[in-house]
Amino acid sequence: MTPTLADARRWLDDPALFERARRVRDDAWGATLTYSPKVFLPITNLCRNRCDYCSYRRSPGEPGERTMARDEVDAELSRAEAAGCKEALLCLGDKPEKAFSSYRRTLEGFGHAGTVSYLVELCERALARGLLPHTNAGILTRDDMRALRRVNASLGLMLESASPRLCEPGMPHHKAPDKRPQVRLAMLAEAGRLKIPFTTGILIGIGETMDERIEALLAIRALHEEHGHIQEVIVQSFRARPGIVMDRAPEPSDHDLAATVALARLLLPPDVSVQAPPNLSPEGTSLLISAGLNDWGGISPVTPDFINHLHPWPVVSQLRATCEAAGFALAPRLCVYPGHMARREFVDPSLDAPIARAARELCA
Ligand code: SF4
Numbered sequence: 001m002t003p004t005l006a007d008a009r010r011w012l013d014d015p016a017l018f019e020r021a022r023r024v025r026d027d028a029w030g031a032t033l034t035y036s037p038k039v040f041l042p043i044t045n046l047c048r049n050r051c052d053y054c055s056y057r058r059s060p061g062e063p064g065e066r067t068m069a070r071d072e073v074d075a076e077l078s079r080a081e082a083a084g085c086k087e088a089l090l091c092l093g094d095k096p097e098k099a100f101s102s103y104r105r106t107l108e109g110f111g112h113a114g115t116v117s118y119l120v121e122l123c124e125r126a127l128a129r130g131l132l133p134h135t136n137a138g139i140l141t142r143d144d145m146r147a148l149r150r151v152n153a154s155l156g157l158m159l160e161s162a163s164p165r166l167c168e169p170g171m172p173h174h175k176a177p178d179k180r181p182q183v184r185l186a187m188l189a190e191a192g193r194l195k196i197p198f199t200t201g202i203l204i205g206i207g208e209t210m211d212e213r214i215e216a217l218l219a220i221r222a223l224h225e226e227h228g229h230i231q232e233v234i235v236q237s238f239r240a241r242p243g244i245v246m247d248r249a250p251e252p253s254d255h256d257l258a259a260t261v262a263l264a265r266l267l268l269p270p271d272v273s274v275q276a277p278p279n280l281s282p283e284g285t286s287l288l289i290s291a292g293l294n295d296w297g298g299i300s301p302v303t304p305d306f307i308n309h310l311h312p313w314p315v316v317s318q319l320r321a322t323c324e325a326a327g328f329a330l331a332p333r334l335c336v337y338p339g340h341m342a343r344r345e346f347v348d349p350s351l352d353a354p355i356a357r358a359a360r361e362l363c364a
Pocket residue numbers: 047048049050051054055056057092093094176178
């Protein structure tokens with residue numbers, strides 16, 4: 001039976017919330033927690049939006065503005081291959097080519113008329129080195145996603161929130177047209193119709209209420225029930241840092257994050273992986289395990305978290321020790337989950353060989 005807002009409120013008040021979520025996690029995912037060894041490629045930090053919590057975006061000419069050329073990408077891919085990474089995360093700001101003529105000229109200099117064709121080339125370069133691409137390029141059209149599907153094992157777009165209230169004046173998404181929930185939900189649905197294994201998630205601590213978190217998780221559940229494509233849901237905490245509009249906003253506590261992870265575990269179908277980034281809650285990893293988390297997301301041995309650059313990745317051996325102390329093994333995984341790999345309609349045939357190779361090397 002599909003859970004409701006009232007169910008979620010009741011679970012939140014129940015002292016057995018974590019225990020209930022653990023039971024669901026243990027039944028569905030067993031005694032192994034996972035992570036994806038990845039390289040983080042910030043292809044461009046130009047973005048037409050201005051989210052109040054973002055320290056990633058730049059405008060043309062701003063210090064730190066960066067668009068990676070193919071030789072820079074190649075160099076990072078080489079390091080990643082040598083370090084045993086299996087995922088190439090390609091990350092971009094939203095619609096830079098619509099907003100900035102200088103970026104359009106940069107793309108022309110690379111020999112591409114648009115971002116997506118450049119991304120396709122970079123993904124092919126990653127595949128040639130045994131890395132499976134996972135691209136998060138913000139809002140994409142159906143044609144964009146069809147092009148990227150051939151060269152990406154999975155795609156990603158954080159829903160962040162399903163609340164239009166966060167787009168009102170004075171709220172963090174007011175200057176971010178691509179953060180309108182209906183725009184994001186429409187893209188997530190389109191990805192489902194295209195049968196793309198998909199990663200999404202919510203961002204907590206940006207001014208939303210607990211009911212709004214629940215509504216976002218229920219919206220993701222509804223998408224998965226209709227299309228079956230949501231492979232994982234990230235529960236990510238806002239982190240304050242100097243230079244952003246929300247530099248003094250309070251951060252969610254580790255317990256708040258863990259309670260939301262537990263709720264996500266109960267609100268989402270059991271086959272959807274529930275993930276929280278360990279670098280954003282280094283003191284809260286044991287609590288997250290006890291709240292029903294089954295995955296830590298991407299961890300890079302070669303590149304920082306460019307979105308949260310003040311928060312270094314954990315050392316995998318230390319994370320493994322934490323998992324083992326809680327009675328779990330820690331294992332690397334690919335950026336497409338076994339459940340979607342096994343369903344032919346979710347994997348483009350051209351990716352069969354690269355996925356098989358990456359899976360083989362992961363187990364070697
Ligand atoms: S969070 Fe994403 S969409 Fe918002 S300003 Fe930053 S890069 Fe752009």
